[in-house]
Amino acid sequence: MSDHRGGPVRSEAARIAILDATARLFAARGYDHLTMEGIAAEAGVAKQTIYRWWPSKGALVSECLLAGRLMPERLVPPSTGDLRTDLVEWFTEIFSVMQRPDGEGLVLSLIAAATENVEIGKRLYESLGAASSLTERLQSAIGDGQLRVDAPLEEIGEALIGALLLRALSRNPSDLESVTRLIDALIRP
Amino acid sequence: MSDHRGGPVRSEAARIAILDATARLFAARGYDHLTMEGIAAEAGVAKQTIYRWWPSKGALVSECLLAGRLMPERLVPPSTGDLRTDLVEWFTEIFSVMQRPDGEGLVLSLIAAATENVEIGKRLYESLGAASSLTERLQSAIGDGQLRVDAPLEEIGEALIGALLLRALSRNPSDLESVTRLIDALIRP
Amino acid sequence: MSDHRGGPVRSEAARIAILDATARLFAARGYDHLTMEGIAAEAGVAKQTIYRWWPSKGALVSECLLAGRLMPERLVPPSTGDLRTDLVEWFTEIFSVMQRPDGEGLVLSLIAAATENVEIGKRLYESLGAASSLTERLQSAIGDGQLRVDAPLEEIGEALIGALLLRALSRNPSDLESVTRLIDALIRP
Amino acid sequence: MSDHRGGPVRSEAARIAILDATARLFAARGYDHLTMEGIAAEAGVAKQTIYRWWPSKGALVSECLLAGRLMPERLVPPSTGDLRTDLVEWFTEIFSVMQRPDGEGLVLSLIAAATENVEIGKRLYESLGAASSLTERLQSAIGDGQLRVDAPLEEIGEALIGALLLRALSRNPSDLESVTRLIDALIRP
DNA sequence: GCGTAAACGAGACGGTACGTCGTGTCTTGAT
């Protein structure tokens, strides 16, 4: 199958150590303070071993993101029956989960990473759960009759996540009322 | 009145040269490639002169942004009478205006700057015209009867700009149709 | 007799390829630019194969030197009958032969190698022909009556080669006159 | 006189610290183990500060050599009246002074440095005292009648230093007898 | 013939050092 005729094989231990170190440092200090040297040291690995497999800091973070190492938990919208309440709760949770006392917020770090790295940008949308779980939740709301059958699910998701990013960038604290107003604007016919 | 006791006052020439250089380099190479040394050299100014008046690269860019040196032109939404068409055209124009062939796009650079600098984040929203001109356009649409009197203008603006940012980050080319769908989702509840 | 119980023996092809590659690269780029990785690549051989049989770069070069792979030709002093003329010519030839246009001179490379590696140091003297051919020539000069019977042949050789090295290190171009003066100082007491 | 119109000036403290560190590390570990990073660390200086003023390790060592920071003491030949005895003693002293238990010998390090750096090569000869003090000693021997008035002082010096280098490279321990024989070969008519 | 064990190519690995770039602070002499 493969024409690899022997030779050493990529060290899985090193791979894991690097990704772990990346995730750990990313969470602890944010994307901007992430350095290849720091990762190498934290992972107990030679810098060259990183560069051998990843071209850049961005690629590393991108892979962590894809592997779900950067998100603290699954950000699935709740499904209590009332779409409005569910979305408000979900939005609020994302917002609160993604602030850390020490460094900059997780979202900000992700956005910073996305500006530098195409892959991260492409994955940002789906990583925030919009592509899958959010759309699912909206879909089921159509079943409930809480949304019109022709509701533009994708666009609602985009707008929601987009507003989230904008608020993160603006450092606007999102109180319950403003979140509710935003969501109403999107799902209220 | 003043307790300034001799010595030259702040050189206006230097101030202008620095802001000009910043804007020039920002436009040419993007926020990431912007360096204090580069700005100083481009402006024909000593580094210390920059640090004396601005605490950081971000502050510099922030001031440029506020002074309107970073935006190529006024991005005021057109006002032809049909809100939908106007918004689509406005959105499309922003999107197209803000790509540069060489480096990364202008929006991406602004977003990157915003992740690092609070001020820029706070100004990003209004700088993209949402705070003033966009809201005005929406307001006038209420007068037209194209929007309900209780339409949540602020939130529509947020969602619109937010979606714009998200698309910039995702590097999704926004074709006419997808833009239209997005705007429909927001103004045709 | 041997406790070798099967398995391939040392590959002569690899051995030759390695020594050839070493000599080739040494001649082309000098001792300083010689790298184990470069040799392995040039020889089409795994690095480990080199390390299996030679402990260091120096050992490799030392063996090349012993095998006569580094010297372009035999540097035997001529024997026209006049010792003085012969030595001048021999000295001059060594000097001129051992310059390469691109890198550093061959002698310099040998000296560099000798500073790092004891074996090369020990062999340097004889490799430059002093131990054998030069002493022979001096010996025959005693037969001619051109040198006293109790002339310190060994020491004359040392002084001659030593002066050669010093001039190589000093990058002093040796013109005919200065060479003649040096040799006169040694054989015309 | 100078057209230097203000601006910071080269830090003499840094310059001294760097040269001192270089000399210290050179003496302790030899030329091969000398690294720019090591020097910078030892001197408490940024690497860039070294590269700003010296292009290479060789240049640094060369300047130390010129400043007399590498030679443990003045290697002036004694002047007891008997040339032969004086030279033997001088030769022996140089030889013994320049062996250190830990690293490689000082001469070997100097030779290694000279192969890499032209300046060091040019200075090696005079640094070993040959150019000045040795020639002086020989000169005074002419006054004594211990050398012929037309004795080729320069060449004798070259041969002597050259032989010294060769012996250092060959790691030949120089016993009293062999040194005496060498010197006899050079100064005995 | 048939294991079996050394030698081989390939090349990944943890390291060390390289020479360069940008940071933010500082010092100097001129204006």
Place this chain on the structure above:
DNA sequence: ATCAAGACACGACGTACCGTCTCGTTTACGC
């Protein structure tokens, strides 16, 4: 007091080799 110039300590960059270490493959002996 502010300026242009630029040296400074610091931290990170991405690259080159080092010497060691697995991998599968390829022999050539001793049973």
